[in-house]
Amino acid sequence: xxxxxxxxxxxxxxxxxxxxxxxxxxxxxxxxxxxxxxxxxxxxxxxxxxxxxxxxxxxxxxxxxxxxxxxxxxxxxxxxxxxxxxxxxxxxxxxxx
Amino acid sequence: xxxxxxxxxxxxxxxxxxxxxxxxxxxxxxxxxxxxxxxxxxxxxxxxxxxxxxxxxxxxxxxxxxxxxxxxxxxxxxxxxxxxxxxxxxxxxxxxxxxxxxxxxxxxxxxxxxxxxxxxxxxxxxxxxxxxxxxxxxxxxxxxxxxxxxxxxxxxxxxxxxxxxxxxxxxxxxxxxxxxxxxxxxxxxxxxxxxxxxxxxxxxxxxxxxxxxxxxxxxxxxxxxxxxxxxxxxxxxxxxxxxxxxxxxxxxxxxxxxxxxxxxxxxxxxxxxxxxxxxxxxxxxxxxxxxxxxxxxxxxxxxxxxxxxxxxxxxxxxxxxxxxxxxxxxxxxxxxxxxxxxxxxxxxxxxxxxxxxxxxxxxxxxxxxxxxxxxxxxxxxxxxxxxxxxxxxxxxxxxxxxxxxxxxxxxxxxxxxxxxxxxxxxxxxxxxxxxxxxxxxxxxxxxxxxxxxxxxxxxxxxxxxxxxxxxxxxxxxxxxxxxxxxxxxxxxxxxxxxxxxxxxxxxxxxxxxxxxxxxxxxxxxxxxxxxxxxxxxxxxxxxxxxxxxxxxxxxxxxxxxxxxxxxxxxxxxxxxxxxx
Numbered sequence: 001x002x003x004x005x006x007x008x009x010x011x012x013x014x015x016x017x018x019x020x021x022x023x024x025x026x027x028x029x030x031x032x033x034x035x036x037x038x039x040x041x042x043x044x045x046x047x048x049x050x051x052x053x054x055x056x057x058x059x060x061x062x063x064x065x066x067x068x069x070x071x072x073x074x075x076x077x078x079x080x081x082x083x084x085x086x087x088x089x090x091x092x093x094x095x096x097x
Numbered sequence: 098x099x100x101x102x103x104x105x106x107x108x109x110x111x112x113x114x115x116x117x118x119x120x121x122x123x124x125x126x127x128x129x130x131x132x133x134x135x136x137x138x139x140x141x142x143x144x145x146x147x148x149x150x151x152x153x154x155x156x157x158x159x160x161x162x163x164x165x166x167x168x169x170x171x172x173x174x175x176x177x178x179x180x181x182x183x184x185x186x187x188x189x190x191x192x193x194x195x196x197x198x199x200x201x202x203x204x205x206x207x208x209x210x211x212x213x214x215x216x217x218x219x220x221x222x223x224x225x226x227x228x229x230x231x232x233x234x235x236x237x238x239x240x241x242x243x244x245x246x247x248x249x250x251x252x253x254x255x256x257x258x259x260x261x262x263x264x265x266x267x268x269x270x271x272x273x274x275x276x277x278x279x280x281x282x283x284x285x286x287x288x289x290x291x292x293x294x295x296x297x298x299x300x301x302x303x304x305x306x307x308x309x310x311x312x313x314x315x316x317x318x319x320x321x322x323x324x325x326x327x328x329x330x331x332x333x334x335x336x337x338x339x340x341x342x343x344x345x346x347x348x349x350x351x352x353x354x355x356x357x358x359x360x361x362x363x364x365x366x367x368x369x370x371x372x373x374x375x376x377x378x379x380x381x382x383x384x385x386x387x388x389x390x391x392x393x394x395x396x397x398x399x400x401x402x403x404x405x406x407x408x409x410x411x412x413x414x415x416x417x418x419x420x421x422x423x424x425x426x427x428x429x430x431x432x433x434x435x436x437x438x439x440x441x442x443x444x445x446x447x448x449x450x451x452x453x454x455x456x457x458x459x460x461x462x463x464x465x466x467x468x469x470x471x472x473x474x475x476x477x478x479x480x481x482x483x484x485x486x487x488x489x490x491x492x493x494x495x496x497x498x499x500x501x502x503x504x505x506x507x508x509x510x511x512x513x514x515x516x517x518x519x520x521x522x523x524x525x526x527x528x529x530x531x532x533x534x535x536x537x538x539x540x541x542x543x544x545x546x547x548x549x550x551x552x553x554x555x556x557x558x559x560x561x562x563x564x565x566x567x568x569x570x571x572x573x574x575x576x577x578x579x580x581x582x583x584x585x586x587x588x589x590x591x592x593x594x595x596x597x598x599x600x601x602x603x604x605x606x607x608x609x610x611x612x613x614x615x616x617x618x619x620x621x622x623x624x625x626x627x628x629x630x631x632x633x634x635x636x637x638x639x640x641x642x643x644x645x646x647x648x649x650x651x652x653x654x655x656x657x658x659x660x661x662x663x664x665x666x667x668x669x670x671x672x673x674x675x676x677x
Contacts (some may be wrong), residue, residue: 020382078333
């Protein structure tokens with residue numbers, strides 16, 4: 001299972017929610033799935049996502065192909081604090097082989 | 098007419114003099130670094146009468162330009178031995194600017210055991226005895242000073258706490274916020290100790306009768322400030338109820354933690370398992386739980402649109418501290434292994450009360466924990482240690498002199514610092530760009546000197562080419578742009594909006610041209626930033642610093658940082674390109 005950490009306004013999609021602790025959704029990643037597919041499957045609107053998306057601590061994009069990551073972190077569009085013009089998201093997750 | 102107020106502590110005189118022609122158009126960091134460069138012998142001891150403390154509001158500080166109430170404070174640093182500029186958001190600098198005072202230069206050293214306060218007003222700088230405010234908490238001192246001199250509408254206050262009085266190298270310079278709290282710090286580099294060595298406890302500014310900042314081209318200035326305001330009001334990060342207004346700068350805790358770059362337990366790991374408990378979201382929700390309402394943050398200073406300054410409340414809804422910024426939250430929290438916001442709030446408040454830089458103190462406590470003085474995560478012991486600093490016990494004096502001194506005292510190898518200043522809240526092994534800034538800025542490890550969070554190399558070591566020339570030029574470019582922004586009086590956080598929204602960047606230049614009557618363009622931003630850095634580096638070279646000092650601690654080259662298991666692998670040659 002992958003721990004999907006949700007932040008800011010996206011915390012409403014978490015099953016394990018606490019106002020003062022982690023907000024996590026445990027998900028199973030399908031073989032060959034991209035981050036965008038997973039987000040769609042979970043009903044998280046793409047327009048609420050920003051550029052600060054992480055797969056196993058690495059900057060990612062909705063196109064990033066997932067291969068059994070342990071941890072995904074999604075920040076909403078109003079929390080893109082990392083300067084986006086330096087971001088070159090990996091198209092493949094690090095353990096995609 | 099623009100003037101400089103020279104406060105001579107040796108003979109206790111305060112004299113106005115015209116701004117010399119060579120300092121035309123210089124303000125903020127540009128002016129503080131110019132005066133320190135020109136007047137302080139580089140090899141002098143920072144706590145000797147030869148050092149000066151320079152205060153300068155930025156080019157547009159004191160005008161209607163949004164988010165522009167920064168005051169720069171410069172000196173030779175007792176923490177690093179380098180030139181230093183630290184700045185804070187406060188109404189204090191705006192009052193100074195409206196009085197036509199481009200800088201205050203505090204020089205010399207008072208003899209005897211008395212403490213002094215200087216009241217600056219339209220016609221004079223008046224010395225008054227200040228013994229009654231020494232040795233007490235800064236909140237009590239501020240309340241008493243406000244009562245004596247007319248309240249928050251009449252004056253703003255700058256003072257040092259007991260740490261500065263005791264000439265500790267982690268002592269900051271404290272300024273008042275809009276509500277008169279003793280909470281806004283030009284924290285880094287120990288300039289509070291320099292003021293303490295001169296026995297200057299406080300400077301208060303009363304701007305009654307002030308004519309205001311003279312503006313050469315009002316129409317151009319107005320056009321510029323509107324462009325900056327529009328950018329700030331529309332950008333997701335800086336707009337009202339945007340990320341900074343809602344979660345404060347501690348919004349970064351979860352982001353940097355997710356990236357595996359949140360220094361944890363004295364830079365042992367890049368991810369903290371208690372991050373979510375201390376992050377901006379937890380502060381917002383915790384306050385909501387305790388006060389029953391959604392509290393958006395407040396401006397630290399007049400005219401700020403971003404309004405990122407928070408207040409943390411106790412369980413009974415009363416105010417505990419302001420402000421838990423990202424750096425303070427991290428330094429006193431994750432870096433010490435502490436995940437309890439109430440404990441972090443208490444430590445933050447103690448730093449405010451004793452006059453300490455939260456970043457240096459969090460880093461120092463973490464080094465002390467590494468040395469066995471306390472266990473990581475032991476919040477109660479950490480609080481006791483801060484009280485020891487405030488009481489100036491022998492151990493407190495060690496801690497109050499920062500992470501390097503503490504590391505020596507307790508035999509700790511792992512002291513994450515550059516040039517004697519503890520690193521802030523971004524792990525350089527995971528974010529190499531910020532490591533280049535830490536290494537090469539003239540200030541010692543300082544994230545604000547060039548916010549080079551370059552995520553294309555965020556732990557992605559297989560993509561990292563250490564000889565990629567872009568990295569050096571990016572680090573150099575950011576340091577130049579930052580030195581310029583630090584001279585305008587704008588808060589560095591406007592960068593989020595003006596680097597995304599081109600008209601905002603133009604607006605910043607228009608504002609400066611409007612005030613000064615200059616014709617600067619984007620190239621001048623780089624040119625002026627480069628000149629400031631050249632001055633600062635020239636001072637440091639004469640003080641004995643060479644490229645060998647532009648390096649990170651050796652343990653970072655050999656010790657892999659989880660979760661990415663990254664090491665510091667930027668070559669010396671690459672680092673040296675930044676300062677060429």
